[in-house]
Amino acid sequence: xxxxxxxxxxxxxxxxxxxxxxxxxxxxxxxxxxxxxxxxxxxxxxxxxxxxxxxxxxxxxxxxxxxxxxxxxxxxxxxxxxxxxxxxxxxxxxxxxxxxxxxxxxxxxxxxxxxxxxxxxxxxxxxxxxxxxxxxxxxxxxxxxxxxxxxxxxxxxxxxxxxxxxxxxxxxxxxxxxxxxxxxxxxxxxxxxxxxxxxxxxxxxxxxxxxxxxxxxxxxxxxxxxxxxxxxxxxxxxxxxxxxxxxxxxxxxxxxxxxxxxxxxxxxxxxxxxxxxxxxxxxxxxxxxxxxx
Amino acid sequence: xxxxxxxxxxxxxxxxxxxxxxxxxxxxxxxxxxxxxxxxxxxxxxxxxxxxxxxxxxxxxxxxxxxxxxxxxxxxxxxxxxxxxxxxxxxxxxxxxxxxxxxxxxxxxxxxxxxxxxxxxxxxxxxxxxxxxxxxxxxxxxxxxxxxxxxxxxxxxxxxxxxxxxxxxxxxxxxxxxxxxxxxxxxxxxxxxxxxxxxxxxxxxxxxxxxxxxxxxxxxxxxxxxxxxxxxxxxxxxxxxxxxxxxxxxxxxxxxxxxxxxxxxxxxxxxxxxxxxxxxxxxxxxxxxxxxxxxxxxxxxxxxxxxxxxxxxxxxxxxxxxxxxxxxxxxxxxxxxxxxxxxxxxxxxxxxxxxxxxxx
Numbered sequence: 001x002x003x004x005x006x007x008x009x010x011x012x013x014x015x016x017x018x019x020x021x022x023x024x025x026x027x028x029x030x031x032x033x034x035x036x037x038x039x040x041x042x043x044x045x046x047x048x049x050x051x052x053x054x055x056x057x058x059x060x061x062x063x064x065x066x067x068x069x070x071x072x073x074x075x076x077x078x079x080x081x082x083x084x085x086x087x088x089x090x091x092x093x094x095x096x097x098x099x100x101x102x103x104x105x106x107x108x109x110x111x112x113x114x115x116x117x118x119x120x121x122x123x124x125x126x127x128x129x130x131x132x133x134x135x136x137x138x139x140x141x142x143x144x145x146x147x148x149x150x151x152x153x154x155x156x157x158x159x160x161x162x163x164x165x166x167x168x169x170x171x172x173x174x175x176x177x178x179x180x181x182x183x184x185x186x187x188x189x190x191x192x193x194x195x196x197x198x199x200x201x202x203x204x205x206x207x208x209x210x211x212x213x214x215x216x217x218x219x220x221x222x223x224x225x226x227x228x229x230x231x232x233x234x235x236x237x238x239x240x241x242x243x244x245x246x247x248x249x250x251x252x253x254x255x256x257x258x259x260x261x262x263x264x265x266x267x268x269x270x271x272x273x274x275x276x277x278x279x280x281x282x283x284x285x286x287x288x289x290x291x292x293x
Numbered sequence: 294x295x296x297x298x299x300x301x302x303x304x305x306x307x308x309x310x311x312x313x314x315x316x317x318x319x320x321x322x323x324x325x326x327x328x329x330x331x332x333x334x335x336x337x338x339x340x341x342x343x344x345x346x347x348x349x350x351x352x353x354x355x356x357x358x359x360x361x362x363x364x365x366x367x368x369x370x371x372x373x374x375x376x377x378x379x380x381x382x383x384x385x386x387x388x389x390x391x392x393x394x395x396x397x398x399x400x401x402x403x404x405x406x407x408x409x410x411x412x413x414x415x416x417x418x419x420x421x422x423x424x425x426x427x428x429x430x431x432x433x434x435x436x437x438x439x440x441x442x443x444x445x446x447x448x449x450x451x452x453x454x455x456x457x458x459x460x461x462x463x464x465x466x467x468x469x470x471x472x473x474x475x476x477x478x479x480x481x482x483x484x485x486x487x488x489x490x491x492x493x494x495x496x497x498x499x500x501x502x503x504x505x506x507x508x509x510x511x512x513x514x515x516x517x518x519x520x521x522x523x524x525x526x527x528x529x530x531x532x533x534x535x536x537x538x539x540x541x542x543x544x545x546x547x548x549x550x551x552x553x554x555x556x557x558x559x560x561x562x563x564x565x566x567x568x569x570x571x572x573x574x575x576x577x578x579x580x581x582x583x584x585x586x587x588x589x590x591x592x593x594x595x596x597x598x599x600x601x602x603x604x605x606x607x608x609x610x611x612x613x614x615x616x617x618x619x620x621x622x623x624x625x626x627x628x629x630x631x632x633x634x635x636x637x638x639x640x641x642x643x644x645x646x647x648x649x650x651x652x653x
Contacts (some may be wrong), residue, residue: 045372045376048372048375048376049375049376049378050371050372050375050376072378073378074376074378075376076372076376078369078372078373080368080369081369081372081373082367082369082370082372082373082374084305094301095301097297098297098298098300098301099298099377099378099379100377100378
């Protein structure tokens with residue numbers, strides 16, 4: 001599955017929600033990240049066929065997506081999903097099955113796994129339970145393009161991990177694409193293989209987290225004496241997000257020779273490059289974007 | 294359109310339809326039982342039943358229009374329905390038709406039930422006039438539903454704009470055809486009046502025409518006065534041509550109105566489809582223009598049924614106020630709304646006058 005955006009733009013009132021965005025996404029799990037108001041939800045609504053573009057073109061497997069013409073096999077789960085009043089999980093299944101091909105066993109299994117009652121009205125569920133119910137429904141739809149908008153808000157860590165593994169199980173390596181919009185990058189950790197960073201409706205960066213890192217490394221060190229941020233900067237090392245506790249320090253940098261420089265100056269008993277989390281990489285990329293503004 | 298979805302929609306409004314059907318049946322049976330034997334020796338239903346039943350049907354058609362298109366006023370439901378992969382036009386048609394069937398079928402059933410009650414009570418029924426009566430009823434419900442759907446659906450696509458236009462054309466055609474038939478076939482205006490009198494006598498006063506005439510001809514003085522007036526209006530002119538010229542007047546104005554409406558209310562972006570918002574001025578303007586157009590159509594329509602126009606106008610005002618409140622999310626009436634009311638009043642009066650001029 002290939003979703004392609006060609007210089008797409010969308011205005012909402014006076015705001016340019018999407019401004020000349022272009023990208024190509026192939027199957028897998030894509031994390032759509034950006035600050036609040038960056039245009040994530042608007043982009044998902046354009047992909048779902050809710051909004052029509054003002055300019056540009058959206059293609060799904062080469063077929064244009066537009067108003068009255070959503071991509072075939074698309075399911076959109078908005079941040080605040082719709083459910084007719086009084087419907088239970090079973091009722092929601094029946095309702096969705098009017099429009100989508102659904103796998104009832106999947107929704108039933110997930111309901112059992114999460115301990116969700118299938119006969120009680122969804123409106124009586126707690127926030128987290130509602131979210132689990134909607135996600136169970138979304139994951140039981142036989143969709144090729146799944147669009148999730150802030151779908152993990154309110155989930156407890158255990159449920160989050162279960163949902164993540166369900167998504168991987170159902171979508172990875174099956175010519176399907178999941179786009180998950182979230183401002184909470186931690187929830188996308190160990191899930192998204194590609195990230196799409198948008199800011200003020202423009203593409204800020206795209207790729208795997210390693211690609212977005214742009215040579216960013218994380219250094220952990222234990223010094224003989226406490227070392228400050230300025231001490232390290234005095235060696236010509238760019239220091240990002242410096243944290244220290246006693247003689248232990250941790251920071252991010254783009255300087256590839258930073259370990260050698262620190263060893264030469266402070267001879268720390270322990271110094272090592274440690275892997276960056278997606279959260280750190282993306283938070284840094286977003287902070288960089290803000291600096292450029 | 295997906296059959297499963299249609300069935301689901303049908304099930305959703307079942308409660309509403311049961312209430313509608315029950316209320317209609319109760320009123321019909323009540324009035325059927327208080328009918329009297331007229332001076333012509335036939336069973337005559339109560340004078341007020343037609344208006345009451347029509348009022349119920351009109352009120353329910355307004356509510357139905359609100360319910361049918363309420364999803365467009367809620368972000369959650371519009372997100373859902375606009376992303377289901379069904380073409381919007383099909384979605385619109387499906388909901389429109391399901392609701393219309395729900396309004397018309399109970400009405401027809403209750404009308405037949407009413408005939409049955411009258412028949413059992415010894416009334417001499419004219420089946421042709423009975424058919425005419427039900428047809429008028431369907432026309433008034435369909436017209437009222439369509440006029441209500443205009444504002445509530447916030448039709449902003451070209452498809453919806455032209456759909457409204459053509460359906461209104463069809464409804465007017467359907468409603469006026471029987472009149473044309475009588476006027477055209479009988480040629481003589483006094484014969485036309487005779488037919489009207491017969492319709493009043495035999496039809497169960499369920500629908501538009503008979504309801505009006507049953508009130509008009511409740512007593513001989515009123516009958517004579519109205520007969521004279523109508524004979525003067527129709528007697529010296531070619532009656533068929535008069536009705537036909539009203540068509541022409543309506544057909545000349547509606548395409549222009551529809552084109553301007555679609556141009557002003559078009560929604561190339563689609564984002565306001567499901568969003569209640571104050572919106573830019575052109576949107577508000579087009580909304581009042583839309584209501585004005587509806588008023589004009591009502592005016593044209595009411596020319597033939599002058600008495601009923603009072604009821605229709607009251608319903609129209611209530612709908613207008615409900616729409617304006619829903620739109621602005623306040624029950625306060627703004628100065629802009631007052632301009633809108635005035636504009637609509639003028640439009641409705643213009644419709645009546647234009648139809649009258651065209652007829653004479």
